[in-house]
Amino acid sequence: MKLEITKRDALVVVDMQKDFMPGGTLPVPGADAIVPTINQTIERFEKLSLPIFFTRDWHPKTHISFKENGGVWPAHCVQHTKGAQFCDGLHIPADNKFIISKGVSEDFDAYSGFQGTLLENLLHERGVTRLFICGIATDYCVKHTLLGAENLGFRTLLIEDAVKGVDLHPGDSDAAMHEMMQKGAILGTFEEIFGQDR
């Protein structure tokens, strides 16, 4: 494949936070293993001075998605706690990066990075028309962010070996990948999309 990356492209790194890593409160198995590929992707965009958006789950302690508040998830990514920090080893560029906090009000959940955030405006301001998407979890926030982008008219690419799913039910991640393709996403591995040199 090896696509040409242009000024109209941006990278979205979804929820690479400590609580979603092994040892966190809502661990996604193998999430730490994608950090190197995510970093290599970030470096590509950084070298081209293209914008990089880091979404993060940023919940109040009282968030409705938490079991103790009637939701389905163990408490995770509580604002200003260690678990909400970006994971160890994640390369966060000094320039041209944006942190997008979502799920910030107690009575709404937001699996999509577009929900209740300025992400769409920031992309439009910069003339971005195509998004490269990676991160966690394939079957939740990655999927909803990508589908949200497609609904808003962006073209999308999913970097297959730079995502990881929860798979609460076996097969959820595969089904999510299928749904994203059906919606128009291009799926490819890092090497297929960016070529062999890392």
Ligand code: VGL
């Ligand atoms: C996520 C479950 C709950 C995610 C966030 O980032 O995919 N999953 N909150």
Ligand code: ZN
């Ligand atoms: Zn959450």
